[in-house]
Structure formats: C-alpha cells, structure tokens
Amino acid sequence: MSLFSLENKIALITGSSKGIGRAIAEHMAEQGAKVVVSSRNQDACEEVAAGINGQGGEAIALACNINYQEQLENLVTQTQKQLGSINILVCNAALNPYFGPSQDIPDEAFEKIMHANIGSVHRLCQLVIPGMAEGGGGSVIIISSIGGLKGSDKLGAYSISKAADMQIARNLAVEWGPKNVRVNCIAPGLVRTDFARALWENPEIYEATVSKYPLRRIGEPHEIAGAAVMLASSAGSFTTGQTIVIDGGGTIAG
Numbered sequence: 001m002s003l004f005s006l007e008n009k010i011a012l013i014t015g016s017s018k019g020i021g022r023a024i025a026e027h028m029a030e031q032g033a034k035v036v037v038s039s040r041n042q043d044a045c046e047e048v049a050a051g052i053n054g055q056g057g058e059a060i061a062l063a064c065n066i067n068y069q070e071q072l073e074n075l076v077t078q079t080q081k082q083l084g085s086i087n088i089l090v091c092n093a094a095l096n097p098y099f100g101p102s103q104d105i106p107d108e109a110f111e112k113i114m115h116a117n118i119g120s121v122h123r124l125c126q127l128v129i130p131g132m133a134e135g136g137g138g139s140v141i142i143i144s145s146i147g148g149l150k151g152s153d154k155l156g157a158y159s160i161s162k163a164a165d166m167q168i169a170r171n172l173a174v175e176w177g178p179k180n181v182r183v184n185c186i187a188p189g190l191v192r193t194d195f196a197r198a199l200w201e202n203p204e205i206y207e208a209t210v211s212k213y214p215l216r217r218i219g220e221p222h223e224i225a226g227a228a229v230m231l232a233s234s235a236g237s238f239t240t241g242q243t244i245v246i247d248g249g250g251t252i253a254g
C-alpha cells in the first residue's frame, strides 16, 4: 500500500466547499478517504461532494457553522452515524473580519476572531480526539498561517489566532501522543482563494508580496493539499506537534 494511502480512513474537513479545504477534501478522497465536505452552505457542500463521488471517490455533505457548539456537535455525530468514527480531522475554516491596526479593532471583531479561529479548533478537537484515541489513533491538521509566525500591522488579531493554532497543536500533541493521536499545523503563505482575494487581486499588494517570495508567485489551493495528505497518512506517522510552512519560501527570504 502507498505511503500516502488513506484507504479505510474517514476525514472530516471544515470549510471544504471551496479554497484550501476543498482541495484537501478532493485530494484526500483521491487517496481513498471517505470525506465529509462541510461549510455553512449545504448546497455548496453537496456540489463538491457530488464532484468527488462522480470521480469515483466517496463524500457526504454536512453543513456546519463553526461558531456554534451545537452545530459542531451535530457535525461530529452525523459523521459518525453516516460514515463511522473519524480518523482525520482538518480544522480549516476560519475568518477575518478586520484589516487594520490593532489599536483600532472593534472589540466585537476581536472576540469574533478568537471565538471562531481559536475556539472552534479547541472545541472540535475536544469532540473528536477522544474517539480517535479509542479507535487506536488519528491525525488532526489545523490550517494556520504564516501570519502566526510574523508581526503584522494590519492583521494583528488574525495573526494571534493563527499563532494560537500552532500552540494548540503542540499542547494536544503532548496530551494525546501516548494514544497515537498526532496534531499538526500547516501554515500557508498567500494562496489564491476568495479569503485572500483582496490581497492577490490588488496588483500592488500582489507584486509587493511575490517580490519577497523566492518562487515569485502565490500558491494555489492544491499546493497545500499534499502536505495535508502526508500528515494524515502513514507518511506522517512520526510527525506531531509541528507546523509545516508552505509559502514559496516567503518566510525564509531576507
């Protein structure tokens, strides 16, 4: 069996109706995982799931807004009911309602970012990891950002939340490693998705960004998916508590 095979695995991916989450769902399905496509929009999830099923994969669609505990609980119980116990959890959905200096961020926006980007990861891990442990182990992948590795004058609160993802991965890797549950982050640089559209559609911001990336371009969603497949598969079986940076070299360049 391939080192990267996900045969007989069940993967739950939040925010997988488009962008990075969708690419991860499609590539995990390609490797044999049964995947749950999830976002706030059931129709959009069904479309992606139908595409995967049409390609010979196996996917179901379950709507869930990560801001609500009861919806997270429903997502997990419905996944278990329809597919079985979860082996792979990808905490991908996140939000950023504010762009500007930390001094001026409205309290409501600050709370919203912390609740969604840190709180939902924490809560989903609480709901899923004990079952993984009972089943002999599993892999949790949190989609962080290179924003969590650098200071920022415009994305401060978002960057705090993305740095927290890396710490959640380290904490849970220590807590659950003895039960063979691995927890890691992926930290992408700028990727061509709707989430970051304001950055890559603006020619000045685009040029300023790629001029600092050794590969001189931004990333595409499928270029993040390979690392997620690796971390979920036996190729990643000794990797835990880590953050894999995928940014065209942006953070290592002077």
Ligand SMILES: NC(=O)c1ccc[n+]([C@@H]2O[C@H](COP(=O)([O-])OP(=O)(O)OC[C@H]3O[C@@H](n4cnc5c(N)ncnc54)[C@H](OP(=O)(O)O)[C@@H]3O)[C@@H](O)[C@H]2O)c1
Binding pocket: 014, 015, 016, 017, 018, 019, 020, 021, 038, 039, 040, 041, 044, 064, 065, 066, 067, 092, 093, 094, 095, 116, 143, 144, 145, 146, 187, 188, 189, 190, 191, 192, 193, 194, 195, 196
């Ligand atoms: N793109 C980048 O440059 C970049 C760089 C570094 C890190 N990231 C991280 O990558 C992750 C994915 O972002 P992306 O760029 O792929 O964004 P995207 O293309 O906009 O996709 C976001 C996904 O999350 C869903 N979503 C949004 N709010 C949600 C909520 N409250 N509950 C459940 N699902 C929700 C969206 O669907 P609905 O709106 O229909 O719910 C969609 O499926 C995020 O964690 C982001 O911080 C992105």
